[in-house]
Amino acid sequence: MKTEALNKCLNVITNWRELDDAARNELTTIKHRFGQNFIEPFRRELSENMITQTTNEQNSIIIFYISELNRASSISESYKSIEHRDIDFGELGKLKGIDCKLESDADDWFLTFVHFLFILLYNELQIVCNNYQIPFLEICKERGFALQLVNTEPSLENDQRMHSLSAEKSKKAQVLPDIVPIFTPEYIPQIFDLLKGFFSQPHQDELLKILQTGGNASKCLLFSDSGSRLADAFKQLYDCDIIKGCQKKELENWIGQNFQYRHRDKVTKFTPRYLNDIISSNKDKCQKPILNIKLEKATGNFIISKV
Numbered sequence: 001m002k003t004e005a006l007n008k009c010l011n012v013i014t015n016w017r018e019l020d021d022a023a024r025n026e027l028t029t030i031k032h033r034f035g036q037n038f039i040e041p042f043r044r045e046l047s048e049n050m051i052t053q054t055t056n057e058q059n060s061i062i063i064f065y066i067s068e069l070n071r072a073s074s075i076s077e078s079y080k081s082i083e084h085r086d087i088d089f090g091e092l093g094k095l096k097g098i099d100c101k102l103e104s105d106a107d108d109w110f111l112t113f114v115h116f117l118f119i120l121l122y123n124e125l126q127i128v129c130n131n132y133q134i135p136f137l138e139i140c141k142e143r144g145f146a147l148q149l150v151n152t153e154p155s156l157e158n159d160q161r162m163h164s165l166s167a168e169k170s171k172k173a174q175v176l177p178d179i180v181p182i183f184t185p186e187y188i189p190q191i192f193d194l195l196k197g198f199f200s201q202p203h204q205d206e207l208l209k210i211l212q213t214g215g216n217a218s219k220c221l222l223f224s225d226s227g228s229r230l231a232d233a234f235k236q237l238y239d240c241d242i243i244k245g246c247q248k249k250e251l252e253n254w255i256g257q258n259f260q261y262r263h264r265d266k267v268t269k270f271t272p273r274y275l276n277d278i279i280s281s282n283k284d285k286c287q288k289p290i291l292n293i294k295l296e297k298a299t300g301n302f303i304i305s306k307v
Helices: 004-014 021-028 036-051 055-075 077-084 106-132 136-142 157-163 167-172 185-198 201-213 227-239 248-258 272-279
Strands: 085-088 097-100 221-223 259-263 266-269 291-296 301-306
Touching: 004 036, 004 055, 004 106, 021 036, 021 106, 036 055, 036 106, 036 185, 036 201, 055 106, 055 136, 106 136, 106 185, 185 201, 185 227, 185 301, 201 221, 221 227, 227 248, 227 259, 227 272, 227 291, 248 259, 248 272
Parallel strands: 221 259
Antiparallel strands: 085 097, 259 266, 291 301
């Protein structure tokens, strides 16, 4: 199991007083979002550790992460005074306002950033547990996790509150959620394992992210084979109800927004007609499918295998 990104975060939490100026600047300099040099590697590493594991192994990994964070909070003196702090997270994860009742010095100021990093790590664990249907709060309580140090809402609302420009507006107005494909969490590791070989390493990370969230990739991902093979894979998943939460037309739009494919050594964009013919009709049946899905009658579960 990889722990390099986790250890980097834990080092800040436990040894924050001994960090040099360069290390402090890496945490507190805000370009796009606070702590991005720590959180993004942590998120990728955690996903890689979870993706190919069984349910029991995934639970063990979460317990390990919780234990490490709990150990770090116990060792660090920083959390003895957290109850004295009133932090306004502001926009884009910035610490807009800091009200410290302790003596206001450089260490005290930096401590607030350390605490905020701790909250972000906690939120990332919550998100992963939501995706894999792992009872995160129950595990926290069993392991004696310091829940009083963080917001214990078991949802994505905390992450959205920290990172979204429109967070405050969303509290005042009820907005219907975006319609996105929802991949059944228990099948995501199998789907990712079968598809990842058709994408470059940088694009594999993005692929995993959008399979987990149903959101859009930061850039169009290149599928290194015929577009009909990728479209057929998503069609099979939809027909078996492994992809939920959207209609076929919306799934077609999502594929067109997030993927390209190779055709005669050229990068080609999916067109609405091309996707419709594969996913919503039987006009263009894939001659060389990537995967095959069978229902296991004894368990009622689907088995996704490579063709």
